[in-house]
Amino acid sequence: MSSYPIGTPGQAWGQTEREAWRARQHRQRSYASQVLAAVDALRPAFDVEQYGQLDYPPDLYPLMALRSKGWQDTRPLALVTGGVHGYETSGVMGALQFAAQRAQAYQGRVDLLILPCVSPWGFERIHRWNPDAIDPNRSFRANSPSAEAAAVMRLVAPLAHRVCMHIDLHETTDSDETEFRPALAARDGLAWKPGSIPDGFYLVDDEAAPQPAFQQAIIDAVAQITHIAPADHRGEIIGSAAVAPGVIRYALGSLGLCAGITAALYKTTTEVYPDSPRATPEICNAAQMAAVCAALDYVLAHPTI
Numbered sequence: 001m002s003s004y005p006i007g008t009p010g011q012a013w014g015q016t017e018r019e020a021w022r023a024r025q026h027r028q029r030s031y032a033s034q035v036l037a038a039v040d041a042l043r044p045a046f047d048v049e050q051y052g053q054l055d056y057p058p059d060l061y062p063l064m065a066l067r068s069k070g071w072q073d074t075r076p077l078a079l080v081t082g083g084v085h086g087y088e089t090s091g092v093m094g095a096l097q098f099a100a101q102r103a104q105a106y107q108g109r110v111d112l113l114i115l116p117c118v119s120p121w122g123f124e125r126i127h128r129w130n131p132d133a134i135d136p137n138r139s140f141r142a143n144s145p146s147a148e149a150a151a152v153m154r155l156v157a158p159l160a161h162r163v164c165m166h167i168d169l170h171e172t173t174d175s176d177e178t179e180f181r182p183a184l185a186a187r188d189g190l191a192w193k194p195g196s197i198p199d200g201f202y203l204v205d206d207e208a209a210p211q212p213a214f215q216q217a218i219i220d221a222v223a224q225i226t227h228i229a230p231a232d233h234r235g236e237i238i239g240s241a242a243v244a245p246g247v248i249r250y251a252l253g254s255l256g257l258c259a260g261i262t263a264a265l266y267k268t269t270t271e272v273y274p275d276s277p278r279a280t281p282e283i284c285n286a287a288q289m290a291a292v293c294a295a296l297d298y299v300l301a302h303p304t305i
Contacts, residue, residue: 004186052151086122094288200229221294
């Protein structure tokens with residue numbers, strides 16, 4: 001097995017290795033034209049807010065949020081996040097398409113806070129990490145080393161008591177196995193152990209407060225769009241026990257995952273599989289939209305306030 005091209009096997013990266021890794025990353029798409037332009041087009045339907053800015057010389061990235069118009073503190077609040085891992089395209093595009101095509105159906109019934117692209121540097125470079133080789137989705141905790149995660153937490157903190165549902169839109173890709181997991185092992189000075197990629201859509205529930213009926217409602221809706229990932233021969237999906245078809249559980253809060261930043265009763269992380277021969281970008285985006293709608297429909301039918 002060949003080692004990752006950066007670093008010395010068995011030794012965690014220092015600044016030299018991180019800089020060598022960063023030098024290999026190149027812009028492959030435009031946050032301004034593909035995300036900010038889409039956000040700007042949504043101004044008639046949403047209140048658009050800049051909640052932070054990332055300063056990664058020579059680039060500056062404004063971080064944008066969409067809020068429902070007519071915001072009312074007495075309504076339930078649903079949080080939708082995408083692009084925590086910038087390379088996971090349908091998380092970003094699915095959030096934007098939901099805002100453009102489906103969100104108005106919920107106007108006046110639930111307040112929406114949509115963060116379509118949490119990690120714009122990673123979006124442009126089609127990468128999981130930020131330029132400091134930090135995974136934002138293990139960094140949603142106090143004194144976060146990730147500027148992306150810290151900005152989200154500052155925005156959400158005053159609203160945490162109102163959030164009843166949080167859905168975080170992700171993908172599991174073949175490149176997780178070919179690039180990102182080997183890079184993670186090299187960064188941390190560990191041996192890389194090959195794994196597998198689930199063939200289909202799945203969800204990550206909260207181990208600390210599972211909501212199986214909520215997860216099942218999302219699975220049922222997405223199954224109309226794309227296939228659900230089966231468990232492997234061990235009854236697992238990416239190393240975690242499948243507690244229901246297409247559902248695993250993580251300790252969202254203690255792992256520093258985005259979906260764990262509020263005390264919402266209903267929370268989940270979606271995982272779309274874009275590399276399937278049975279999937280297309282359109283199918284992946286539709287699956288993300290179906291997941292958001294199913295989550296909202298369930299919350300409205302089972303209110304917590």
